[in-house]
Amino acid sequence: MSLFRLDASINPAHSVTREIADVAQNAWQDTRPGAPVVRRDLGADPIPSGAWAAATLSGFVPVDEQDADQRAAQALAATLAAELVAAEAYLFAVPLYNYGVSQHFKTWVDLVLADPTFAAGGPRDAIAGRPAVLVTARGGGYGPGTPKEGWDHATPWMVRILADVLGLDVQVSAAELTLAELTPGMESLVDTARQSRDDARESARTQGRSLAERVVGASV
Template sequence: MTLFRLDASIRTEGSVTRELADSAQAAWQEARPGQSVIRRDLAADPLPADAWSTSALSGFVPAEQHTEEQLAAKALASTLAEELLAADAYLFAVPLYNWGVSQHFKTWFDLLVTDPRFAPGGDTLLEGKPAALYVARGGGYGPGTPKEGWDHATPWMVRILQDVLKLDLKVSVAELTLAPVTPGMEGLLGLAQDSLDTAQQSAREHGKSLADQVAAAV
């Protein structure tokens, strides 16, 4: 049994999404000790910004005319595809940045779908496999808040992971994560801690649930 984990936070220390994924991974490994984990850290090892366009445009050129750059981009896309295909369950830890999708995660997905195995309209090779998405939002975006509707990332990621890749997706969100370090948010510290505690609990439950789902499918 293999777990795939993707991290997109630009922070390696103090990242809430990384902490949530750590909790889920620990629960997975406790339930399935000795099983392998594939890591894709998009901050420690960022994907080249031009890899997506280079790989995508190579499809309009005969294979024998591909440049070294195109061959390298296609090989990188193939590596991303192989990582997903080699796994049985998935963790995606992606923070909300400037109300939109992390550029690292967007680049990862755009490049992934240039691989023919993940091309839009093709076979759904991951259908039904269990996955969890962890999101951290610095402010509050719930119903009735001033920023309700400003999170343009989470719905898109759910659409991609659940409806395009066909993963059996669970989602956990920690809100108000900037309260401890932002002047003027002191009154929200209690709500921030409650949100984090709830997200951590669900992350631990997700880790065990993913392991159980994979075991049941074997």
């Protein structure tokens, strides 16, 4: 039984999503000692931005006329799809950037969905029903009644893709106000920020443990 972990923070030295995903991963490993963790670090090793277009357009080109870029993009899409299929549980650690989804994560999703395993019109059920945890972090606050309520356009989209397109059984851990301790003018929000981070750690611990228990057909 293996866990696939994806990270997308561009700031590995001070990453909240990585820290909280570590909590979930440790809880998984406590429950499944020795189970392998396969990592895809998009912050350290981004998917080339042209790969999605090359892979997608190659579908309209006869095989013997495809160029080297198109073949390489198809091979990369196949590798990413195979990583997903090979795992039994999933951990995604993806921050909010510019009120939207991380470019690195979007490129990864686009390429995964370009592979025949997950392409529109195909069965798309290769990993359906498997358990996943999505860890996210946001510098600001987006709760009900706050000025920026509704401005986090990343989390709903990520859940839509992971749950409704890929069919994963997704739980979310989110830390808010992660910039409060660093940003002048946000001092009054520091306690709320710390509480949010503590809550995210706690839910990641519970969700990491339950990842192992929710694996289809598993007996822990």
